[in-house]
Amino acid sequence: MDILIIVYAVLSYLIGSIPSGLIIGKFFFNTDVRQYGSKNIGATNTYRVIGLKAALPVFLCDALKGAAGVVLLSPYGPMFMILGGILGMMGHNWSVFLGFKGGRGVATGLGVLIALSPIVALICFLVWGVIVYFTKLVSLGSIIAAALVPVLMYFTGESFWFVGFGGLAALFVIVRHWDNIKRLLAGNELKVERIKKD
Template sequence: MKTILCIFLGYLLGSLPFALIIGKVFYHTDIRQYGSGNLGGTNAGRVLGKRAGISVIVFDVLKVVLAIAIATLVSKVAGIWTGLACCIGHCYPVFAKFHGGKAVSTMFGFLFSTSIFLFQDASYLLVPFGMFLVVLYLFKYVSLASMCAAIASSLYITALMLGFNVESISVIVASWLMTVLVIYRHRTNIEKIKKGTENTISWL
């Protein structure tokens, strides 16, 4: 029962649409009507500016950190599934008519939190983040870098956690579900990359 409550709490925390809140409160703008329409840090940055984008990313990361920190007081298994629920809430927020972001910031919040509370090993964050930076530098696509980071994370977790106990299986399954979620949420970006119309960054 405690695990189920943690998962529900994780979903509710994930549903907090900070891009929408910051946009409306400080900029009087509903960013769902501009850019890609997504409630994420990337779109917030493009529509509202760098400061707003960074603020959204920080808060989106912190909501996952809070969710997993609370859940790991119950168990590591509760922590991993609560983190996933938080990311699902971010993508399909009950407080924003189920129209959210693409789980990039929350994915890194997930990796940051699990590296601290579950694994006590920074490599679980540094490996996918390193992949993100390399792909971003080479191709200039945030979407592609995010998907590659998610895949690298799941492969790394699978390689190090492979086992036949409940905890290992839960961590691996939740990790791959996270990767599937990130890729699914970027399906339109994949089509744009194929067509050569995907937005690229200019600051790197």
């Protein structure tokens, strides 16, 4: 095996592990988003705690982390592109820099999806946006959009590897949202609204 594949695979995980929400919150806004709201480091909780001025760059950075893994391993074919994307998502979800804790992988997964299939990414993003707009429930939009990925990959004629990635990515997102699913069923899920820090 080409040694560069191993190097790029490790880099994909390490790049994914960079805690964008924590870095941007602490460095630019003197706020640890893990102390407030859902205590998550992702863009949604960053928005709740700090606002769009922090949430937007966190979202973009997290998406770029996912795309980076795909791009790094793209010279080696679809299977390795997917490996890079999955490792990026794993890094975000289980960051080596945060004691193997992390976010829920939605923005990072979107970055992977944009790099693999921009059309599917656009459809999923629009579905997510409509759901969030009407319900203010980011978790619900994320779960439904993630579940659509393998279906859309299949019906847009993407390769077996891409459909398989869609299924695995959807599983990642749903598992990471398990507590959210329980709150959704109980009717007490947090909505995407600004909160005041204690």
